[in-house]
Amino acid sequence: MVEETSSESTKKRKGKSEAWEWLKALGVAVVLALFIRTFLFAPFLVDGSSMMPTLENGERLIVNKLIYYIQDPKPGDIVVFHATREKDYIKRVIATEGQTVEVRNDQLYIDGKPVDESYLKQYKEEARAAGYVLTEDFGPEKVPPGHIFVMGDNRRNSTDSRVIGPVPVKSVVGRSELIIWPLDKIRLN
Known part of the structure; x- marks a missing residue:
């Protein structure tokens, strides 16, 4: 027992x-x-059509939060940033501090030099064929120190630096790295 x-x-x-x-x-x-x-790293849900055709509404992606502790944002990066206390936006970096941004006749210029936006080529052609421009003229605007100038790829439907002004680098959450949803669209960004 x-x-x-x-x-x-x-x-x-x-x-x-x-x-x-x-x-x-x-x-x-x-x-x-x-x-x-x-x-x-953090997940992020694309909410809206401002980054079409690159990113579509409802896609989920992974944001690299570490990268901007190592390097500064650079033109072409797709970044998530705090637009307001309640809302984060995702946009493409067009210019960094000290650069001057301008669009004339649907052509982007940085510091007076034309920029090839191959990711928009098809949409610019479609806009021209339909009798309008994809990106309305604006600028020149110089990006202040500690800021970036961002725009959505869907230029006719994007609340970006043309509306909200240059974005403080300190408000950037991170860079979009990988689309993880829907499964048939998994890809590096």
Whole structure:
């Protein structure tokens, strides 16, 4: 009878020890997930059509939050930034501090030099054929220190630096790296 009691208490201790190990592993996993989400990578849902054709409404992507601790945003990067306290936007970096941005006759100029926007070629041609321009004339506008100038790829339907002004680099959350949803559209961005 004494052996049975001893065996039962050993099983209880072993069960408690195993449960404690599982709790510790779960705790470490939660802390690691929070660390990754806070400092390294975060999911983001594209809400709206301002980045079409590059990104479509409802696509989910992974944003690299670490990259801008290592380097500054550069033209062509697709970034997520805090537009307001409640809303984050996703747009393409067009120019960085000290550069001058201008659009004339549907052609983007940075510091007076034309910029090839191959990602918009088809849409510019369609706009021309339909009798309008994709990007209305604006500028020249010089980007102030510590800021970037951003625009959506859907130039006719985008609230971007042409409306809200240059974006402070400190409000940038990170760079879009990977589209993860829908599954048939998984790709590096």
